[in-house]
Amino acid sequence: MTEKVDPIPIKTDFIRKIVNEDLKTGHFNGVVHTRFPPEPNGYLHIGHLKAISTDFSIAEDYGGQCNLRFDDTNPIKEETEFVEAIMDDIHWLGYDWEDRLFYASDYFPQLYEWAVQLIKDGKAYVDDLSAAEIREYRGTLTEPGKNSPYRDRSIEENLDLFERMRQGEFPDGARVLRAKIDMASPNIVMRDPVMYRILHTPHHRTGSEWPIYPMYDWAHGQSDSIEGITYSLCSLEFKNNRELYDWFLDQLGIHHPRQIEFGRLNVTHTLTSKRKLRRLVEDGWVNGWDDPRMPTIRGMRRRGYTPAALRNFMDMTGVAKANSLVDFAMLEFAVREDLNRHTPRAMAVLRPLPLTITNYPDDQVEWFDVPNYPQDKSNPEMRQVPFSKRIYIEQNDFMEDAPRKFFRLAPGREVRLLGAYYVTCTDVVKDDAGNVVELLCTYDPESKGGRSPDGRKVKGTIHWVSAAHAVPAELRQYGVLFSKPNPEEVDEEGQDFLSNLNPNSLEILPDAMLEPALAEVEVGAPFQFMRQGYYVKDPDSTPEHPVFNLTVTLRDGWAKARKK
């Protein structure tokens, strides 16, 4: 008999094909070295995750390495706080750059030398045009630009001016260093791109040492080259920049990595624009960068998403040359799939309805052994759950006028209390307004453990918590942040993405009741509240006031059936 072997998933994305081809031809002598180059100006979000997983996993798959390099060439926007947060998030995801932590700012001296070299080669010049003039001279999408009047300065003058820029002699914006390429290029990136701007702003790492800072295009490729990167993977919008990336490297005649662009990942009902995420935080639409509704790594961590789920989601969505808008349901699937395997079960009643078992002894308490991992036969771990005369059940597990297909509690109907007894509803207690405030039931002592000796079938099984032992808790029920799949799509002119904010993205359940085993679990501990969803204990919890976040609900087959 042949054994069934799980096929090794072979990824066939276009990047790996290029790598395979290089391996065959020996283009980079078999070296696969990538880098993840975040700018430390904000928190990582789900869009970055695609880049992180692509950069790290390709290196991993080929036995290569991936560096972490902070692209810190703009001191106005960048802060050390973000450097720390980004490193923390990447490690949490399970990726490691080992001792290869770099900063583009490490290369400022080298970059400066290379700039001098280009000037000497007549390939770069100092331009005195103002920012507005440069824009004007650049031309438009359909018209070529024109040469700056300063384009043909002598090498000596350029050298002198550039040196003085570096010495801090000129104010911000007075001059720039530009590459001398082609003002008529159909690719606007090639119309004498700016290499350095004057910025008398202290840098988070180099302090006040540099009054000039390199632009992305000038810094990035050279940084890749210095680090011996072979594959410089980036997103689609840098496609046009590749021509310049190649040009600089060719002029310098240094190690030339291969830039490959791939499509960005977007998820429905969410946003990844840093500007807009900042707005949500700063204007108080959410409670900070780690709000569980935020698509930031920090938010998803607090929400209870796991590294395994997120990484698997990346594999599910793939890498391709087109930007994508993936259904939020796919993310939820990945989260459930991982959580289902490893998460212990427990009982919690979200919206309690008191139920009294009239024929159960008044002061009796029974402790039932209930499996923590019923989904995993190989893990027999049990816990004890107290049962008594007065319990809470879920409000929506009872219906006074129940349709035939409703398998839960209704007047005269019998259900199984998970792990305990069969119970039959005999009476309904209402308040003056007619609301159901309590259920009276009888139990079948023969059905202890949830099985009856006569073998009669009970279709419904519901969860419960003993009232005397219940631990009150706050539950935070999270839904999608935006009502529309694409938050940018507004109904009326003049509106913006904020008009699509889901008013029900957070619902607080202040009076949930937990089984006692949940009383003192650690913050961050995940549980499946049976028949409801996966929850994780929130850092806002105090010993007197536990708080749990809804990570993701369970699929709800009843919700579907009910619609018919």
Added chain:
RNA sequence: UGGGGUGUCGCCAAGUGGUAAGGCAGCGGACUUUGAAUCCGCCAUCCCAGGUUCAAAUCCUGGCACCCCAGCCA
């Protein structure tokens, strides 16, 4: 109206001349002390129009749609 890129099921995504993988969602059904999980089954002719070929999603021609580029941002 310039240049670059992309168009395969509702959403991702394989396929690169030989007769459309897989996943998500959806829809049936089995099983069930979670209406969960699990398990079975169903679910596309490839943006359009011509052409080449015995044969095209794959090649050619011409359209169309969408995305990116005119920061001294990255």
